[in-house]
Amino acid sequence: AAVGPDDILAALDPDQREVASSPLGAMCVLAGAGSGKTRAITHRIAYGVASGAYQPQRVLAVTFTARAAAEMRTRLRHLGIAGVQARTFHSAALRQLHYFWPRAVGGAAPEIMPHKAAVVAEAAARVRISTDRAIVRDLAAEIEWAKVSMLTDETYPEVAARVGRDVAGVDLQTMGRLLAQYEATKTGRGVIDFEDVLLLMVAILGESEEIAREVRGQYRHFVVDEYQDVNAVQQRLLDLWVGQRRDVCVVGDPAQTIYSFTGAGPQYLTGFARRYPDARTVHLNRNYRSSPQIVELANTVLRGAGGPARRLVAQSETGPTPTLSAFPDDPAEAVGVAAEIARLIERGTPASEIAVLYRTNAQSEAFEDALADVGIPYLVRGGERFFSRAEVKRAILLLRGAVRSDDPATPLPDAVGDVLSTLGWSPDAPVARGAVREQWESLDALVRLAADLVTTAPGARMRELVADLDERAAAQHAPTVQGVTLASLHAAKGLEWDVVFLAGVAEGLMPIAMAEGAEAVEEERRLLYVGLTRARRELRLSWAAARTPGGRAGRRPSRFLEGATSVLGDGARAARGGLGASSARRERRARTGARRVTCARCGADLDTASDRTRGRCEGCPPSYDEALFDALTAWRQETSAAAKVPA
Numbered sequence: 001a002a003v004g005p006d007d008i009l010a011a012l013d014p015d016q017r018e019v020a021s022s023p024l025g026a027m028c029v030l031a032g033a034g035s036g037k038t039r040a041i042t043h044r045i046a047y048g049v050a051s052g053a054y055q056p057q058r059v060l061a062v063t064f065t066a067r068a069a070a071e072m073r074t075r076l077r078h079l080g081i082a083g084v085q086a087r088t089f090h091s092a093a094l095r096q097l098h099y100f101w102p103r104a105v106g107g108a109a110p111e112i113m114p115h116k117a118a119v120v121a122e123a124a125a126r127v128r129i130s131t132d133r134a135i136v137r138d139l140a141a142e143i144e145w146a147k148v149s150m151l152t153d154e155t156y157p158e159v160a161a162r163v164g165r166d167v168a169g170v171d172l173q174t175m176g177r178l179l180a181q182y183e184a185t186k187t188g189r190g191v192i193d194f195e196d197v198l199l200l201m202v203a204i205l206g207e208s209e210e211i212a213r214e215v216r217g218q219y220r221h222f223v224v225d226e227y228q229d230v231n232a233v234q235q236r237l238l239d240l241w242v243g244q245r246r247d248v249c250v251v252g253d254p255a256q257t258i259y260s261f262t263g264a265g266p267q268y269l270t271g272f273a274r275r276y277p278d279a280r281t282v283h284l285n286r287n288y289r290s291s292p293q294i295v296e297l298a299n300t301v302l303r304g305a306g307g308p309a310r311r312l313v314a315q316s317e318t319g320p321t322p323t324l325s326a327f328p329d330d331p332a333e334a335v336g337v338a339a340e341i342a343r344l345i346e347r348g349t350p351a352s353e354i355a356v357l358y359r360t361n362a363q364s365e366a367f368e369d370a371l372a373d374v375g376i377p378y379l380v381r382g383g384e385r386f387f388s389r390a391e392v393k394r395a396i397l398l399l400r401g402a403v404r405s406d407d408p409a410t411p412l413p414d415a416v417g418d419v420l421s422t423l424g425w426s427p428d429a430p431v432a433r434g435a436v437r438e439q440w441e442s443l444d445a446l447v448r449l450a451a452d453l454v455t456t457a458p459g460a461r462m463r464e465l466v467a468d469l470d471e472r473a474a475a476q477h478a479p480t481v482q483g484v485t486l487a488s489l490h491a492a493k494g495l496e497w498d499v500v501f502l503a504g505v506a507e508g509l510m511p512i513a514m515a516e517g518a519e520a521v522e523e524e525r526r527l528l529y530v531g532l533t534r535a536r537r538e539l540r541l542s543w544a545a546a547r548t549p550g551g552r553a554g555r556r557p558s559r560f561l562e563g564a565t566s567v568l569g570d571g572a573r574a575a576r577g578g579l580g581a582s583s584a585r586r587e588r589r590a591r592t593g594a595r596r597v598t599c600a601r602c603g604a605d606l607d608t609a610s611d612r613t614r615g616r617c618e619g620c621p622p623s624y625d626e627a628l629f630d631a632l633t634a635w636r637q638e639t640s641a642a643a644k645v646p647a
């Protein structure tokens with residue numbers, strides 16, 4: 001379908017139109033969640049192509065996840081645009097590495113190692129750091145931080161000391177030695193890690209003017225989404241791609257910076273105008289995604305941090321008030337959420353329009369169990385689950401084998417179906433539940449992936465499918481399964497659903513217990529902001545007092561909800577009472593001569609018995625502890641009601 005440049009601009013507001021209608025030159029879009037940043041840059045690319053300013057194959061759009069890249073390609077297709085590269089930094093770099101390695105180094109590019117932890121543990125033993133699993137994880141994370149920050153074993157100790165890194169009590173000199181040992185161990189095995197993909201491309205482009213020129217000849221126009229979470233090595237790679245040119249457009253939201261623990265940061269976004277003095281900066285101030293109630297809650301949570309300077313104005317219709325529910329323990333919370341989801345689906349909400357978001361991947365298990373128990377299909381995003389499932393591993397091995405033995409120019413989905421039938425896949429879903437069904441679903445997702453691949457890339461063969469699977473496995477980008485999405489807050493970035501359940505909004509989880517120091521806590525607040533702003537219509541927060549049934553009920557709701565109780569929950573409470581009653585109250589007080597008691601919230605005199613007992617006007621928002629008490633009471637009523645329902 002031919003979509004003209006004017007049609008492309010017509011679907012935008014004036015600020016977004018400014019972004020889209022000037023496809024050349026440096027540009028920076030700074031705006032809050034759901035304000036249409038991604039939409040504006042997608043339309044910018046479409047407009048650039050439709051107006052003739054861009055050749056599609058000369059455009060590189062960089063997104064944060066493989067799924068976001070796929071979504072951008074889909075959106076572009078709907079605008080009648082094909083041939084634009086939309087990739088993550090990692091996948092764009094990996095492609096270039098495979099292509100240029102033979103020329104730059106010779107031979108085939110090394111493989112990305114599957115077992116990083118083992119290499120870290122081996123290197124740690126050599127430099128005499130005693131480890132357990134948790135320490136290996138911390139060391140691996142620190143190695144990643146050092147590498148994306150482009151530090152070497154020599155520069156690491158000094159920089160790490162300056163910024164106050166603390167790694168499982170290991171002294172920073174030893175940590176520097178670990179870095180060197182890790183690199184040596186890895187090189188000895190002839191493999192590379194995830195970070196090396198970018199670092200090696202940076203090195204190749206820096207060393208070979210010829211290759212750099214070739215890459216710059218291929219891509220002329222650059223767009224980067226979620227730019228607030230770019231790290232040093234990604235920025236360096238982008239600089240090398242762009243060269244001396246200025247056709248780069250970045251978009252981001254400093255309030256959604258959630259990867260600074262891995263070495264990313266908003267300084268590149270906020271410093272963009274300094275690096276490109278002729279850059280245009282555009283602010284978007286309207287939120288198109290969420291109901292006004294959700295926008296208000298998100299604004300309130302951010303305001304607790306002293307920000308935001310710029311408030312988003314909601315454009316969507318009024319929706320239900322966001323709610324906060326309390327549960328006795330984590331499994332009860334999962335069961336409660338699953339029951340609520342079942343009700344929503346029964347009333348017609350598609351499962352794919354519902355998400356359950358949480359802080360840590362470990363939380364997903366309870367929700368997986370609870371949803372499976374009520375027979376609701378789900379998919380887990382951001383966890384390692386899909387690609388570490390035994391049947392998926394076996395399937396990928398078989399598919400890889402099929403590339404070598406013969407590679408017919410294919411219906412590809414049939415060929416994949418044939419291969420996977422040896423693992424028990426058939427075109428019909430088994431009637432069984434449980435493991436058999438789950439395995440079938442995993443394999444079916446692979447078959448559907450093959451079908452998707454041939455619609456986007458007709459003529460794609462087994463080789464391309466396996467390459468796609470490798471990329472997805474590296475990015476933990478599980479193929480789509482029709483169902484409720486389970487995702488960590490980090491994995492939910494940039495996405496949206498009609499209904500969002502945000503679980504575990506309790507101290508210890510949000511902020512997470514290991515977040516020490518004001519900066520780390522503020523990053524947790526931003527993470528909550530990201531979570532809240534994923535919802536279009538309905539937002540349901542929950543928390544559980546204990547981790548396990550019968551465990552110590554020591555948790556409290558998240559500090560980030562302080563000040564948000566008036567936005568959450570019982571909206572009717574705020575509407576009742578009100579100022580009209582106050583003169584009658586004054587009169588009554590004068591008559592009875594009662595001792596003066598004032599409202600803890602607004603300072604007005606209180607004179608009805610119930611107001612005086614409560615300590616605030618009926619119309620004023622409850623205090624934090626009071627809201628907590630209410631939430632607990634509501635939960636007790638709910639659980640005692642639930643107990644009467646036969647199993």
Ligand code: ATP
Nearest residue numbers: 011012013032033034035036037038039288289494
């Ligand atoms: P995030 O910060 O979460 O990445 P974003 O700023 O990228 O959000 P988008 O995902 O582009 O926001 O847009 C949010 C939603 O609002 C999408 O569903 C999008 O289609 C819709 N939207 C954006 N702009 C408009 C508009 N001008 N008219 C109608 N809908 C819009």
Ligand code: MG
Nearest residue numbers: 037038225494
């Ligand atoms: Mg976006």
